Amino acid sequence: MNIAKVIVDVPASSINQTFDYLIPDRFADILTNGMRVIVPFGPRKIMGFVVERTDKSSFDKLKEISDVLDLTPALTPELLELGKWIANETLSFYITALQAMLPQALKSKYKKEIVRATGEELPENLENIFAGRDFISYEEFEGSTISYTQLQKAVQSGDVYIEYLVKSKITKKYVTMIRPAKESYLLEEALLELSNGAKKQKQLLQFFIEHPEPIEQKLLLNKVETTTSTVKALIDKSLLESDKQEVFRNPYNDEAFARTLPLVLTEQQETAIRPIKERIANGVHDVFLLHGVTGSGKTEIYLQAIQDVIEKGEEAIVLVPEISLTPQMVNRFKGRFGSEVAVMHSALSAGEKYDEWRRIQRKEAKVVVGARSAIFAPFENIGIIIIDEEHETTYKQDDQPRYHARDVAIKRAKTHHCPVVLGSATPTLESFARAEKGVYQLATLSKRTNDQAMPEVEIVDMRSELHAGNRTMFSRKLKEKIEQCLEKGEQIVLLLNRRGYSTFVMCRDCGHVKECPHCDIALTYHKKYNQLKCHYCSYEEPMPTVCPECNSDLIRYFGTGTQRVEEALTALIPEASVIRMDVDTTRRKGSHEKLLSQFANKEADILLGTQMIAKGLDFENVTLVGVLTADSMLHLPDFRSSEKTFQLLTQVSGRAGRHELTGEVIVQTYTPDHYSIELASKYNFKDFYKKEMQTRKAFQYPPYVFLVLLTISHPNHVKVAQTSQRIVQLLAKSLQNNTVILGPTPSPIPRIKDRYRYQCMIKYKDEPQLRFYINKVLDQFADEMRKDDLLITVDMQPYHLM
Numbered sequence: 001m002n003i004a005k006v007i008v009d010v011p012a013s014s015i016n017q018t019f020d021y022l023i024p025d026r027f028a029d030i031l032t033n034g035m036r037v038i039v040p041f042g043p044r045k046i047m048g049f050v051v052e053r054t055d056k057s058s059f060d061k062l063k064e065i066s067d068v069l070d071l072t073p074a075l076t077p078e079l080l081e082l083g084k085w086i087a088n089e090t091l092s093f094y095i096t097a098l099q100a101m102l103p104q105a106l107k108s109k110y111k112k113e114i115v116r117a118t119g120e121e122l123p124e125n126l127e128n129i130f131a132g133r134d135f136i137s138y139e140e141f142e143g144s145t146i147s148y149t150q151l152q153k154a155v156q157s158g159d160v161y162i163e164y165l166v167k168s169k170i171t172k173k174y175v176t177m178i179r180p181a182k183e184s185y186l187l188e189e190a191l192l193e194l195s196n197g198a199k200k201q202k203q204l205l206q207f208f209i210e211h212p213e214p215i216e217q218k219l220l221l222n223k224v225e226t227t228t229s230t231v232k233a234l235i236d237k238s239l240l241e242s243d244k245q246e247v248f249r250n251p252y253n254d255e256a257f258a259r260t261l262p263l264v265l266t267e268q269q270e271t272a273i274r275p276i277k278e279r280i281a282n283g284v285h286d287v288f289l290l291h292g293v294t295g296s297g298k299t300e301i302y303l304q305a306i307q308d309v310i311e312k313g314e315e316a317i318v319l320v321p322e323i324s325l326t327p328q329m330v331n332r333f334k335g336r337f338g339s340e341v342a343v344m345h346s347a348l349s350a351g352e353k354y355d356e357w358r359r360i361q362r363k364e365a366k367v368v369v370g371a372r373s374a375i376f377a378p379f380e381n382i383g384i385i386i387i388d389e390e391h392e393t394t395y396k397q398d399d400q401p402r403y404h405a406r407d408v409a410i411k412r413a414k415t416h417h418c419p420v421v422l423g424s425a426t427p428t429l430e431s432f433a434r435a436e437k438g439v440y441q442l443a444t445l446s447k448r449t450n451d452q453a454m455p456e457v458e459i460v461d462m463r464s465e466l467h468a469g470n471r472t473m474f475s476r477k478l479k480e481k482i483e484q485c486l487e488k489g490e491q492i493v494l495l496l497n498r499r500g501y502s503t504f505v506m507c508r509d510c511g512h513v514k515e516c517p518h519c520d521i522a523l524t525y526h527k528k529y530n531q532l533k534c535h536y537c538s539y540e541e542p543m544p545t546v547c548p549e550c551n552s553d554l555i556r557y558f559g560t561g562t563q564r565v566e567e568a569l570t571a572l573i574p575e576a577s578v579i580r581m582d583v584d585t586t587r588r589k590g591s592h593e594k595l596l597s598q599f600a601n602k603e604a605d606i607l608l609g610t611q612m613i614a615k616g617l618d619f620e621n622v623t624l625v626g627v628l629t630a631d632s633m634l635h636l637p638d639f640r641s642s643e644k645t646f647q648l649l650t651q652v653s654g655r656a657g658r659h660e661l662t663g664e665v666i667v668q669t670y671t672p673d674h675y676s677i678e679l680a681s682k683y684n685f686k687d688f689y690k691k692e693m694q695t696r697k698a699f700q701y702p703p704y705v706f707l708v709l710l711t712i713s714h715p716n717h718v719k720v721a722q723t724s725q726r727i728v729q730l731l732a733k734s735l736q737n738n739t740v741i742l743g744p745t746p747s748p749i750p751r752i753k754d755r756y757r758y759q760c761m762i763k764y765k766d767e768p769q770l771r772f773y774i775n776k777v778l779d780q781f782a783d784e785m786r787k788d789d790l791l792i793t794v795d796m797q798p799y800h801l802m
């Protein structure tokens, strides 16, 4: 078996296949599937994944593998298979699918080190090159006489491990530890000798006399309220010592989480969890849709199901939307399972993510809580996969490979013979329809655990506000309620439903709207810099003083950004203090958490924000939720706009009155009669579902059909139009008669970054050969894509239709 089949890191259709390489003797014993290797490819050396070892090749004169990057395979056999499945399902390249499963740290350039894992003596010849050091560079090992097999053994037995240094930035983190250099009685003597002026030094010495154990410098400085120079002074006097100690970047301080115990379940929870526990116990796959209103105790069900899984010696994956991966959410899992929980989300640095991933790989963590990509956690005995807020669109990846985490979850759970639990207060129509058909098992939690009623929702018609002469964005009702709240010292959440709505600039004389010169989309006004910006290509220009079309000076910005709302709000109710949460105020790492904890500590009366405040937050003092413009996304060119409106309104209403205090919700809208707004105000999911299903059936949209969105783009307008036409013709010839192809038409955003965009949509019920035909079309245009800058993207079951 001296030949390896390798998937190389070149995403192009002509090389979506394996290449054969000879395995040099030195790697013969260690190389297994799923390891990353470096191989010669043309004039270059590139990375690849070993997917198979074999004796035979249909080629002679094979090149040799130049280097092996992992001693523990980066991907398990299951994940290698899964990658193939994803590539096929999403029509992406195998290599792209494999790359998507790895943490960032393993994708960039890096150096390697071999690190001593314990304080114990290493096997003899290894100890020789380590020569007492804690780590050596990988090159040192390669230059030595030690074999790869020996090293692999040492890794497997836990004597050493391999560390990747990302982009020459060290991924390892050290802390400085301070300890006494002498016995306590010697310190006491020294204390007497210190001059009276050295007050700080005395304090510090006193501290170590009382606490002789080593302490992290940062902590020490806090405790003794002193500075590094004081510490240094005592080190210089040989009274203290310092050294650096490696720490695993556990971004969470596990000891800080108060441990929680399982709660006694309510009757509804009992009924819902019973079949899930039963599948766990018997190792049977099934998909459960847990439909429970906000505050009905879904999370407690997740926790207790996971408990069973851990006791069985298996592992759990919990997906939550990025935005609701808040400290509150993390607390609940860490509180129950402590350091057995690994957390994966985008606010962690590449190094932190890598450390968490490695804890999973080494089986130190049993539960991963994370955003979409955590579905690829390298567990080997999965006992349950949970997807919270299953309706969230962030579970669908926007780039290649365009997978949906729910599909991947079900695929993995089938392999592992374990249940999947999809939880939501507002399930997608697709999932609920499957539950109705019996494909998924439906479990319902209709009551909040504390028997609190859902907050009362009042709809305010903004048209009548206007007729009554109120031109502000706050109805009289909302203003009055806010003021009442303030008087009682209670808090308020205000949602600006802003998607598809921004501060564009328009001339009041001629109606001219300032657009980006590279993208057919209105520029957004940023007040702080008095600049116009394009959100698609980052183009920017200063705010004009006169209209470029008619020279009128009545050019103004329109629409409602959060900034403007904040200004209007403080003008209207000057005594209110406001925390604004939007992309601008949360760009910096950690700022999201900071703003939320400020609000939780009642440092402000009002939390004002976009969609990001609608989810998962739980503040006991919030009694009023206001939605400023409920209908602003109702008119987007998207067949899901009613569903998304219903979901958002239901979610945000659930933020009020979650504890002792009763809550209230005010929804402002220009279309008070729309069923999504009306039914959301009554928490009537069932009727919404029925009504929306009728619409989907009438217009033939999912879940009645499946969709594929093809987007074709190129700098030349004529070329795009012609190519799109040809693609549609080719597909029409191959696909079945009851399959509908819409288009080609210009995309809703017809130009981005100087590229014209056309799209066509395929609606089908059953089209077994669909992927084959689309691939055939892609092959036909492969040359043009490579040489002529033509781009064709295929999105199976798309979520964004823009």
Ligand code: ADP
Residues within 6 Å of the ligand: 263, 264, 265, 266, 269, 292, 293, 294, 295, 296, 297, 298, 299, 300, 301, 449, 450
């Ligand atoms: P959801 O995830 O459905 O929004 P949560 O799991 O957050 O609901 O539960 C809402 C509140 O009810 C939480 O404060 C939780 O601690 C509490 N809770 C959940 N289950 C129980 C129970 N069986 N008994 C008492 N309190 C519970």
Ligand code: ZN
Residues within 6 Å of the ligand: 507, 508, 509, 510, 511, 512, 547, 548, 549, 550, 551, 552
């Ligand atoms: Zn004008």
Ligand code: ZN
Residues within 6 Å of the ligand: 516, 517, 518, 519, 534, 535, 536, 537, 538, 539, 753
């Ligand atoms: Zn642009």
